[in-house]
Amino acid sequence: MSQIWHIHAGGIGLRLLLSVVFGGAIGLERGWRNRDAGFRTHILVCMGSALFMMISIFGFGDQHVDASTHPVDPLVEPNLLADPSRLAAQVISGVGFLGAGMIMQNGKTVFGLSTAASIWVVAAIGLCMGAGFFFCGVTAACLVLIVQMIFSVKG
Template sequence: MTAGTGSVWELSQADLAIRMILAAALGGLIGIEREWSNHAAGFRTHILVCLGSATIMLMSLYGFSQFVNEPNVQVDPARLAAQVISGIGFLGAGAILRNGDVIKGLTTAASIWTVAAIGLCVGAGFFTGALICTFLVLVSLYMLNKWEKRLLRHRRFCSVEITVSNDHGSLGAIASVFMERRMQISALKINPVSGGTGNERELRLEIKLKSVRQDALVEAVEEIGMLDVVKKIETAGLNAAEAKRAG
């Protein structure tokens, strides 16, 4: 497809529409996978980012064509594109969430940044690069995600926060529950809970477990929750159905 009939700085209306539609379609393909996986930035967000990037690239290339022949004007088509790459980070930062030691949203943030690059490619007419990039992103998000989960299924970690009364033997009772199910404690932090005094003082135990099976974790949480010394228990690492059961 040619950029235009008269000059490299000209673009037909049909070519303009094709590029913008293609950008929306490619961004939507990646967005569907994120939407299917219930991530914060999904179908519409990826479409808007890709389409917006393509539009900015088109404006940078062809929006100032009337000034090209001016003797005192220098046209730099890469300036607006560079601002897209650096400025798209605010959306990625909004997709990253942290809950204790668990950080979520990094892959979605990376996909948003990559979608912006795809949009710039489509806007500049670099269709082959845009299509190859879209294909590789989909392979990475869908196929490699399954392979990664299978490869690292034995290296799963889970965080458990337990608020207990400051009684003698409370930590030993909780640790014994995990040991009975062969759950290895890889890290332990003990923090006092403000507001308590004397024997009524409470402690917050931050426990990180290694190589945790979901069913064993649910059983351990249920048993620990029935201990008299336990005031509150929170877990990071259970899916929705198992968390409801444990709660």
């Protein structure tokens, strides 16, 4: 691996495995309810988010500058144009757009909102797993499953 990566293969594997397990668990619930975005879709969104988060954290290691000891001067460092941690923010926007495609209307009935929301939250879980924020990601995944399974009654 390049020297900019400050994570070992086991850390990468754990992050990806957890994103597959918990994204898949939420996707299974959606699949059991015969929703369009099910098992595979949720796994791919969650794992993709984890990958983007790892790239955000570890992929630009040589560009992270401590502003307190080394202020960034664009005239001195012209190649440091953006904060690479913003990559994760683009996941939120992109997956929001993907989820919006799941929302359909038939007359006065709107459906697909829960599936769209689950895709969006699975992306957040993937970002947590990719960041190594495991407790938050696992807790969120468990809560999503509880919400999707228990609160499924329309009121």
